[in-house]
Amino acid sequence: MELKSGDKVDRAVFNAIPIPAFVVDDDAHILDMNAAAALFCGQEVDQAYGLRTGHVLNCVHSADVPDGCGGSPSCTRCVIRNSIKKYFEGQAVTRARMRMNLLPVSDPRAKVLLITANHLPARGERLALLVIEDITANEELEQALRRSEQLAVTGRLITTIAHEFNTPLDSLNNLIYLLKLESGLGESSRQLLEAAEEEVARLSDISRQTLAPHREAKFPVAVRVGNLLDDTVSLFQLKLTSSKIEVRRKYQAEAELTVHPSELRQVFTNLIANAVDAMQSGGVLDLSIEKSPEAEVTIRIGDSGCGIPQEDLNSIFELFFTTKGEKGSGIGLWVTKGIVDKLSGKIKVSSSTSGETGTSFSITLPIRQLAF
Ligand SMILES: Nc1ncnc2c1ncn2[C@@H]1O[C@H](COP(=O)(O)OP(=O)(O)OP(=O)(O)O)[C@@H](O)[C@H]1O
Numbered sequence: 560m561e562l563k564s565g566d567k568v569d570r571a572v573f574n575a576i577p578i579p580a581f582v583v584d585d586d587a588h589i590l591d592m593n594a595a596a597a598l599f600c601g602q603e604v605d606q607a608y609g610l611r612t613g614h615v616l617n618c619v620h621s622a623d624v625p626d627g628c629g630g631s632p633s634c635t636r637c638v639i640r641n642s643i644k645k646y647f648e649g650q651a652v653t654r655a656r657m658r659m660n661l662l663p664v665s666d667p668r669a670k671v672l673l674i675t676a677n678h679l680p681a682r683g684e685r686l687a688l689l690v691i692e693d694i695t696a697n698e699e700l701e702q703a704l705r706r707s708e709q710l711a712v713t714g715r716l717i718t719t720i721a722h723e724f725n726t727p728l729d730s731l732n733n734l735i736y737l738l739k740l741e742s743g744l745g746e747s748s749r750q751l752l753e754a755a756e757e758e759v760a761r762l763s764d765i766s767r768q769t770l771a772p773h774r775e776a777k778f779p780v781a782v783r784v785g786n787l788l789d790d791t792v793s794l795f796q797l798k799l800t801s802s803k804i805e806v807r808r809k810y811q812a813e814a815e816l817t818v819h820p821s822e823l824r825q826v827f828t829n830l831i832a833n834a835v836d837a838m839q840s841g842g843v844l845d846l847s848i849e850k851s852p853e854a855e856v857t858i859r860i861g862d863s864g865c866g867i868p869q870e871d872l873n874s875i876f877e878l879f880f881t882t883k884g885e886k887g888s889g890i891g892l893w894v895t896k897g898i899v900d901k902l903s904g905k906i907k908v909s910s911s912t913s914g915e916t917g918t919s920f921s922i923t924l925p926i927r928q929l930a931f
């Protein structure tokens with residue numbers, strides 16, 4: 560191994576490159592690195608000299624075994640090591656992507672790195688120039704883009720299905736109507752038909768609600784929050800009764816908001832649906848409305864359900880975060896937060912899994928909605 564002072568790489572040029580670059584030998588020992596690399600590793604070049612890349616980058620696997628970097632079974636899959644190995648075996652320079660878990664665990668996110676092991680022209684020895692680009696942010700952006708594309712497709716699909724539902728639903732309504740006109744119908748058959756009619760009406764409501772955002776007027780209108788909340792709860796009536804959920808209301812004030820009603824209805828629908836899901840064996844749905852002197856209205860939707868574990872609280876508003884497996888899509892709270900943000904409001908959650916208090920979401924909205 561040779562000391563960094565003996566290198567022929569132009570130090571000024573080397574340091575001016577804004578991407579972490581390391582001079583390494585065939586066992587990933589660091590012999591030099593530029594200023595961007597020192598910044599990335601949080602170590603000066605003197606401290607890093609002679610150490611292997613895994614140690615300097617704080618790779619979790621460098622702590623796996625006493626031999627450190629290169630000694631763990633996972634190291635055979637390490638893109639850094641394999642890129643260096645391929646380079647020394649004379650293969651063409653390749654750029655390879657790797658997800659690397661770095662210590663300390665204070666930032667538990669894995670980094671996504673783009674690794675290139677390159678030729679080092681000025682050196683006679685068996686040395687390589689290792690370039691490590693941190694592409695974590697790009698990767699996250701790409702993922703968010705992919706998700707929002709997925710969401711747009713899902714949205715279009717749902718709208719199309721809801722639209723297509725309407726024709727057979729109208730036919731079903733007509734058929735039930737005709738059947739009810741039959742004179743020889745017994746009492747129990749009539750009751751069954753009425754139940755069927757109610758279910759069809761419910762399906763129509765759901766379909767209408769799904770299509771509502773696409774039909775609604777372009778301008779926001781004044782709505783009474785309590786009425787909108789009650790209307791939304793009524794759509795859940797059947798489910799609330801069958802799940803033995805009692806609804807408790809505490810509307811201390813009535814407030815009028817100028818909004819697109821479908822948006823606020825969607826917020827309430829998502830929160831109530833989650834509350835109902837959390838109370839599989841019955842409970843209490845607490846609804847409250849308060850006005851504050853700061854011209855804000857706070858709507859609380861609480862449940863006495865299973866609660867949200869502390870470690871999930873930071874993730875619940877993320878797109879596609881769900882703990883419901885096949886039954887959930889993890890879209891509800893993400894959409895809810897988006898709507899509340901758009902209305903310049905705030906959404907907060909408090910929850911306990913102790914089985915006594917359940918979960919409570921509060922939404923605070925300014926009473927005067929001016930900007931749309
Ligand atoms: N009231 C609640 N009680 C317990 N857990 C909740 C509650 N509200 C939300 N959660 C948790 O937050 C997660 C995300 O909720 P979100 O509404 O975004 O998605 P989802 O209900 O799983 O699916 P969907 O897209 O159908 O709404 C849920 O899977 C659940 O773990």
Ligand SMILES: [Mg+2]
Pocket residue numbers: 829832833891892
């Ligand atoms: Mg939900």
